[in-house]
Amino acid sequence: MPGPHAARGGQPTLRDVAERAGVSAMTASRVLRDDPQVLPATRERVRAAAxxxxxxxNEVARSLRLGRGTGLVGLVVTNLANPFYSRLALGVDSVVARDGLKTVIGNTGQDPDAERTLVADLVARRVDGIIAxxxxTDQRHxxxxxxxxxxxxxxxxxxxxxxxxxxxVDDFGGARDATERLLDRGHRRIGFLGSPPAVHTGTERLRGFTAALASAGLTxxxxxxxQGQTEPHQATRAAAEILALPDPPTALFCSNNRNTIGAFRAIRSSGTDIALAGFDDFELADALGLALTLVAYDSDELGRAAGRLLLDRLHDPRRTARQIVVPTSLVEYGG
Incomplete structure (x- = not known):
């Protein structure tokens, strides 16, 4: 006969399993922990009941009773709509899963307050580690x-x-290389579409962009x-504003894939012939029918490297902090 929880339609408990099998709760627990000392007939009865x-x-409660973590890794990202973060998550999960850890993802929407709340919640839930x-720049939490x-x-x-x-990622080097490619093709008026100034990647990519111009004697x-565009529709509007100027640039450099997609839409709508370069390769970039230079890198490797750093930290909490930089390359798509 089912125990009280099962009878009410709730989650069955260990006591319910024990009652169904006709054994004590301790014996049922030993069976489910694969205790080899339990008689085979009893083991079969308990497993059948379960x-x-x-x-x-409840693996989380069991781990905490044993003094272990929850077996969870918190991954905190800013924009789940950006495919970059799905690749990052796949890279993280492919590494931590080998250690029996599972990844839980939280999205902050680029909101520092939401990030603080999310990190506090992950800590309260006893995650084994956080990749953020x-x-x-305020990282006190x-x-x-x-x-x-x-x-x-x-x-x-x-x-x-x-x-x-x-x-x-080598944000500075990648942006500099892409801008130099545009300069090599004769462009001297190059526009820039980027993330909010507070975002490290956008700041570094703008720095690489301006450094390439300075090397060519340009400002x-x-x-x-x-700056400030996080979604394609915002980038489309920003690019349209630049293209409508009396002396528009002959090329645009975009600091991430969301800005590149938005700029492409503005270029197509305007009917202008303008060169386009951007950071982050993306699916269907080769099908846009536009000459396109993209800064590419392995976003899965970014996640894998973060996962390896976390596992190393879990195994040796006192070791010196490390920094890994993922290299970039240029990819050309013809129009």
Whole structure:
């Protein structure tokens, strides 16, 4: 006869399994922990009862009773709509899963307050570690999590105000190389579409862009620069504003895939013939019918590197913080 929880239609308990099998709760627990000392007939009876009731052990509670973590890794990202973050998550999960850990993802929407709340919630839930793409430069909540004993690894942006493992992309070098490619093709008026100024990647990519111009004896024109776009529709509007100027640029460099997609739409709508370059390769870039130079890198490797850094930190909490930089390359698509 089913136990009280099963009879009410709730989640069956270990006691329900024990009653169904006709054994004590301790014996049922020993069976489900694969204790070899339990008699085979008893083991079969308990397992059959668990299967009939649909019993699933609470692994989190069991781990905490044994003094272990929850077996969960928190991945904090800023924009789940961006395919970059899905690749990052796949890379993280492919590595931590080998250690029996599972990845839970939280989205902050580029909101520092939401990030603080999410990190606090992950710490309260006793995750084994946190991999975060910070929304801004105020990282005191991440520093506090690390001080409280939760290993923290940063991805795509470096730590501010505390020591932590991090994995970055060569943002400066990639942007400089793409801008130099446009300069080599004769462009002297080049516009820039980028992320909010507080975002490390956008700042570094703007720095690489302006450094390439400076090396060619040029200065970035403020009226040709727009920052703050996080979604394609915002980038489309920003690009349209630049293209409508009396002296529009002959080329645009975009600091991420969302801005590149938005700029492409503006170029197509305007009917202008303008060169386009951007950071982040993306699906269907080769099918746009436009000459396109993209800065490519392995976003899965960014996640894998972050996962490896976290596992190393879990196995050796006292080791020196490390920084890994993922290299970039240029990819050309013909129009």
């Amino acid at each position: 299967a009939e009731l649909g019993y699933r052990p 793409v910070p929304a801004g 991440l520093a506090q999590a690390a001080a409280d004993g939760v290993p923290v690894v940063l991805a795509s942006r470096p730590p501010e105000g505390f020591a932590a493992d991090c994995v970055l 970035a024109e403020p009226r040709h620069i727009r």
